[in-house]
Amino acid sequence: MIVDSIKREHEKGLSPQRVLLTANGSRVGHGAAFPGCQQARKPAPQHPAARRHLTGRPSKKAVRRKQNPLDLLRKLGAVSAFAALILVLGFIPSPPAQDEVSLTILHTNDLHGIMLPFEEEGEMVGGFSRIATLVQEVRQEEEHVLLVDVGDTIMEDRHLMANYFRGEPVIKIMNQIGYDLAVPGNHDFEFGLDILAERIAQADFLYLAANIVPTEDPTESALLMTSQMEPYVIVSVQGVRIGFLGLTMPLHGFSGIDIKETLQTAREYVPRMREEADIVVVMTHQKLERDYEIVDEVEGIDILLAAHVHSVAFEHGLMRNGTLIAKTSCWGKELGRVDLTVEKGPDGFHLEEAQASLLHVTSDVAEDEEINRIIEPYLNQTKRYQVYLILGLVCIFLVIIAVLVILMRRSHGDSQASPDQ
Numbered sequence: 057m058i059v060d061s062i063k064r065e066h067e068k069g070l071s072p073q074r075v076l077l078t079a080n081g082s083r084v085g086h087g088a089a090f091p092g093c094q095q096a097r098k099p100a101p102q103h104p105a106a107r108r109h110l111t112g113r114p115s116k117k118a119v120r121r122k123q124n125p126l127d128l129l130r131k132l133g134a135v136s137a138f139a140a141l142i143l144v145l146g147f148i149p150s151p152p153a154q155d156e157v158s159l160t161i162l163h164t165n166d167l168h169g170i171m172l173p174f175e176e177e178g179e180m181v182g183g184f185s186r187i188a189t190l191v192q193e194v195r196q197e198e199e200h201v202l203l204v205d206v207g208d209t210i211m212e213d214r215h216l217m218a219n220y221f222r223g224e225p226v227i228k229i230m231n232q233i234g235y236d237l238a239v240p241g242n243h244d245f246e247f248g249l250d251i252l253a254e255r256i257a258q259a260d261f262l263y264l265a266a267n268i269v270p271t272e273d274p275t276e277s278a279l280l281m282t283s284q285m286e287p288y289v290i291v292s293v294q295g296v297r298i299g300f301l302g303l304t305m306p307l308h309g310f311s312g313i314d315i316k317e318t319l320q321t322a323r324e325y326v327p328r329m330r331e332e333a334d335i336v337v338v339m340t341h342q343k344l345e346r347d348y349e350i351v352d353e354v355e356g357i358d359i360l361l362a363a364h365v366h367s368v369a370f371e372h373g374l375m376r377n378g379t380l381i382a383k384t385s386c387w388g389k390e391l392g393r394v395d396l397t398v399e400k401g402p403d404g405f406h407l408e409e410a411q412a413s414l415l416h417v418t419s420d421v422a423e424d425e426e427i428n429r430i431i432e433p434y435l436n437q438t439k440r441y442q443v444y445l446i447l448g449l450v451c452i453f454l455v456i457i458a459v460l461v462i463l464m465r466r467s468h469g470d471s472q473a474s475p476d477q
Contacts, residue, residue, distance in 0.1 A: 157294045157405070159396040160198045161337070162191055165206035165363035166241065166386035169226045171217060171431050173419070174387070181416075182388040184431070185423035188233045190391045190415050192424070200293045203234060206363035207241025207304055207341035208386075210255055217438045222251050225434045227258045229427055235261040237289065239302040240268075241341040241363060249310055253281035262289060264302025264339065266325055267316035278312025288325055290333050296398045296405045299333030301325050303350075305342040305364075318342055322354045330356040334398065334405040337361065344368060351379040358407050359394060373412025382412040390414040 164187065173183035195201050209230075210223025217225070223244075230238075238261055244252055256263050266287030270279050288301040303318040322338065329336050337359040340347055347362050357379045366386035373394070374381040384390040397409040 155400040156408075157296050157398045157400075158198065158200065159293060159296065159298070159398060160194060160201045161359070161361075161394040161396070162194060162201060162203045163206060163339075163361050163382065163384070163392040163394070164204075164388065165341070165361070165384055165392075166208040166366055167205065167226070167388050168208055168243070168386065169210050169212040169217070169219070169223060170387045171225065171229065172435070176389070180419045183417065183423065184229050184233070184388065185425070185427040186417045186421040187388055187391055188229075188424035188427045189422050190417065191233055194393065194415075202236050202291065202293075202298075204300070204339060204361065205230065205235055205238040206339050206361050207239045208243045208363065209238065209241065211243040211246055217434055220438055221434060222247050223255050224258065225431065227255050229430055231258075231260040232427060232430060235259075236291075237261055237300055237302075237339070238263050239304050239339045239341055239363075240265055240285075242305060242307045245306045245310060248277070249275070249281045249312065250277035253277055253284065256281060256284045262286060264288060264300060265304050266301055267303055267305075267318055267321040269314050269316065271312055271314055273312075275312030278310065282313060288329055290329070295400075296335065297333045298335045298337060299329040301329060301336070301338045303338065303340045303342065305346070318346055319349055319353065322350045322357075326354050326356050335359070335396065335407050339363075347381065348376060351377050351381065359396075359410060361392070361394075369414060370412065371414050373410075380410045380412055384414060388417055390416055 167184075170182060171184045173180040173186065175181075191201075191203060210226045212219050238259065240252060240256075240263060244255075263285045264287065265282075265285045268282060268285065270282045274282070285302075288299055291298045291300065301322070303321060305318060306315055309315060318340065326336060326338070335358050336356055338350065338357050339361045340350070341363040344362060344365050347360055351357055351360055360379050360381045362381055362383040365383075368383060369385035369390060370381060370383050380394070382392050382394050384392045391414070393413045393415055395411045395413075396407060398405050399408045
């Protein structure tokens with residue numbers, strides 16, 4: 057698959073030195089944040105002398121004019137001064153190349169479209185507006201920040217708002233926050249492949265899923281969905297190449313796609329990525345037991361970002377077979393953070409240190425009002441839907457009661473009309 061440009065309208069948190077390479081080596085990106093990609097520019101005004109190459113004759117201003125001797129001396133003096141300046145600057149040492157780079161990966165998982173804060177154990181937790189605030193704070197503190205999601209994002213399992221709109225407001229908010237990458241979770245497939253394809257197309261960020269491929273005779277929706285995803289991507293920040301591999305496991309099959317085993321897929325891709333990247337990050341949405349199998353049996357994984365199991369969160373990560381496993385619990389109650397220190401050696405960059413932590417999304421975190429403004433119209437419409445739903449259920453209940461009353465009256469009338477025995 058070839059991605060012509062990264063789908064992004066908001067470039068928050070992006071380093072000017074960042075480029076992205078897809079699995080086949082093609083460069084993706086757009087705008088000033090991606091120097092390898094061209095931008096449309098207004099045509100520069102032409103110098104008069106340049107018109108000669110277009111018209112075949114010099115312009116009037118381009119004709120050489122007789123020089124005044126004093127003007128010539130002034131020009132010679134200016135040239136001499138400029139040459140002296142260049143000579144002096146030549147002795148000023150250039151700044152040394154950056155031998156250590158700090159990177160931060162922020163990650164979420166199992167958001168389940170829960171956009172608003174909710175009560176848990178007497179405290180209001182979660183909420184996209186608070187997650188947005190934490191992300192912005194980290195971006196202000198750190199120079200190089202990536203924000204990723206590890207699936208089960210668009211389908212709700214507590215409220216109904218995201219379900220009414222098939223996840224459309226969720227992706228809209230993630231675009232506003234400025235996500236970079238995502239992996240679809242098992243519940244993200246449940247609206248159907250056509251809806252998931254719509255959400256992927258709506259996203260300004262790139263979706264990864266190496267083990268989801270079209271069959272030999274795929275359906276239109278399966279082909280559309282898989283054609284918009286990449287198996288992995290290489291992100292280059294300040295010369296450090298970070299490879300992200302996406303793996304997911306839908307709970308059942310869908311017409312038109314093959315779901316490959318995640319362990320075998322990791323065995324296929326990680327060695328290839330290891331040759332292209334300084335750091336390899338695997339993003340998985342599956343049971344933790346399968347994650348443990350991958351890190352135990354596949355060498356070369358530096359970071360594994362896990363998901364799916366709501367009851368487990370690693371406050372400071374879990375080291376297993378040389379791989380740091382990081383994971384939040386669910387519903388946006390935490391924002392995961394992995395801080396990487398990368399050093400440059402004789403053979404290139406290598407990971408010196410990785411630390412995982414959780415930023416808890418509590419009522420102490422201020423809400424981002426722009427996110428709340430995005431949510432408000434969806435919330436109002438959801439409330440109207442709920443009112444209509446309640447009124448509909450009440451009407452159905454009243455109809456059932458009325459039918460029962462009529463039947464009881466008829467039965468009572470029939471018993472009175474029958475002769476006594």
